Amino acid sequence: MKFSHPLGNEKYNTPAGEVPTDIPSLFWRAVWSQKARELGGECPSVIDGYHFISEAQYNELIRRVIAPMNLKAGQSMLECGCGSGAFLKAVDLACPGLKLFGVDYSESMLEAARAKMPGAAFLFGDIRNLSQLEDESFHHSAAFAVLCYLNHMEEARQALDELVRVTKPGGCIFLGDTSDAGKKAEAMQLLREIWHPRAVPDYLFLEKGFFRRYAAARKLAVRIIGMDQPELAWYPPGFLRYSVYLYKSGCS
Ligand SMILES: C[S@@+](CC[C@H](N)C(=O)[O-])C[C@H]1O[C@@H](n2cnc3c(N)ncnc32)[C@H](O)[C@@H]1O
Numbered sequence: 001m002k003f004s005h006p007l008g009n010e011k012y013n014t015p016a017g018e019v020p021t022d023i024p025s026l027f028w029r030a031v032w033s034q035k036a037r038e039l040g041g042e043c044p045s046v047i048d049g050y051h052f053i054s055e056a057q058y059n060e061l062i063r064r065v066i067a068p069m070n071l072k073a074g075q076s077m078l079e080c081g082c083g084s085g086a087f088l089k090a091v092d093l094a095c096p097g098l099k100l101f102g103v104d105y106s107e108s109m110l111e112a113a114r115a116k117m118p119g120a121a122f123l124f125g126d127i128r129n130l131s132q133l134e135d136e137s138f139h140h141s142a143a144f145a146v147l148c149y150l151n152h153m154e155e156a157r158q159a160l161d162e163l164v165r166v167t168k169p170g171g172c173i174f175l176g177d178t179s180d181a182g183k184k185a186e187a188m189q190l191l192r193e194i195w196h197p198r199a200v201p202d203y204l205f206l207e208k209g210f211f212r213r214y215a216a217a218r219k220l221a222v223r224i225i226g227m228d229q230p231e232l233a234w235y236p237p238g239f240l241r242y243s244v245y246l247y248k249s250g251c252s
Contacts, residue, residue, distance in 0.1 A: 024202040028149040029106055036084060036108035044086035044116050047109075049145065052236060061235055062090035062144075068223055068245050069172040073097030075139035078166060080104075080127040080159070081146030084112035087176075088120050101138065103130065128155050130162040141167045145177035148203045156206060160214055160246070169250025173220075176243045177227065181205035183240045190240070211244045221247040 019030045039047045045058035053061070071077065071091070075098055079088055082102030092100060100120040104110050105127075113122045125132060127143060128150070141163040147156050163173045179187060184205045191200045208224050215222035223245040227238040 021199075021201055023151065024204070025149060025151050025155075027201055032083065032149075033106040033108045036106060036112045040112055040115075044084040044089055044112070047112055048083035048086040050086065053234070057234060058086060059090040059093055061232065062087055063094040064229075064231060065144075065176050065225075065227070065243050066091060066094060066142075066174065068225065068243075069140055069142075069174050071095045071098060071140060075099070076101065076137075077140045077142065078103065078133070078138040078163075079142045079144065080125070080130070080163065081143050081149070082113055082122065083109050085117040085120065085122075087142070087144045088113075089117055092117075092119070103127070103133075127159040127162060129158070130166055133166045135165050136168045137166050138171070139168050140171045140174070142174040142176065144174070147175060147206060148179040150204050151202075152204065153206070153210065156204060156210070157214065164218060164220070164246065164248065167248055169248050171248050173246040173248070174243065175211070175246075177237075177241050178244060179203055179205045180240055180242055181207040181210075187237075187240045190237070208242065208244075211246070215246055218246075219249070221249070223247075 019027055021027050036047055043055045045055050050058045073096065077091065077098050078101045080103045082088055082104050085102060088100045088102055091098065102113055102120055102122045103125040104113070105125065107124060110122045110124060127146060143159065143163065147159060150156050150159065167173050187205065188200065211224060212222060225243045227235065227241045227243060232238045
């Protein structure tokens with residue numbers, strides 16, 4: 001057994017009742033919405049799925065993974081799939097003075113986020129179509145632990161197109177906690193334990209090459225960093241995930 005922590009936990013991971021499973025993104029929206037409704041009293045990192053580490057560890061995880069974004073006070077950042085705001089809260093702690101914006105496709109998550117992070121602005125939206133946001137509106141953008149809930153690779157490409165579009169030249173687009181297609185077998189074994197006795201729902205695993213090809217086609221600089229670093233040894237799923245940083249050229 002690789003994990004000393006129960007990543008699988010009836011209270012946190014599995015939806016009560018029947019949730020339709022035929023379209024993964026709809027299934028996941030139901031799961032996250034229910035989580036926000038039932039766990040509203042918990043801290044944001046628990047609501048957002050990180051019940052297996054402490055809030056302080058979650059904040060430290062984010063502090064480390066956002067370092068390559070080169071954020072500066074006074075700049076703006078959009079996070080898509082913001083959940084109840086754990087990521088944005090941790091960003092605010094690590095880099096005070098940013099203007100923070102969150103988008104999510106779950107109304108109950110947004111309600112929790114507004115209550116927990118009154119200093120940020122939250123709006124309803126889907127990472128696959130951000131047409132309510134104008135081009136180059138934010139200095140930086142991010143999606144942390146979100147792409148795995150899309151239906152297929154083409155939707156991941158649409159999400160990247162949207163994040164790149166709304167980010168200003170000179171900014172960074174951060175795709176964090178991305179589920180590594182190269183580790184799918186290990187991840188599926190873990191997921192079977194987490195979801196037992198339910199069937200494992202669909203997750204989207206992405207190859208690092210997908211991001212490299214995307215960056216080359218869009219003339220973006222790219223950095224990919226595994227989350228299996230020794231400094232994050234206490235982060236159980238780190239060996240299954242990586243972070244991607246796309247950099248748009250120009251001055252912000
Ligand atoms: C694992 S939680 C991560 C929350 C947040 N990024 C954090 O780390 O605190 C995933 C979130 O992504 C949202 N989400 C999933 N697919 C989405 C989509 N297509 N558009 C917008 N939000 C989405 C879910 O509603 C959920 O709140």
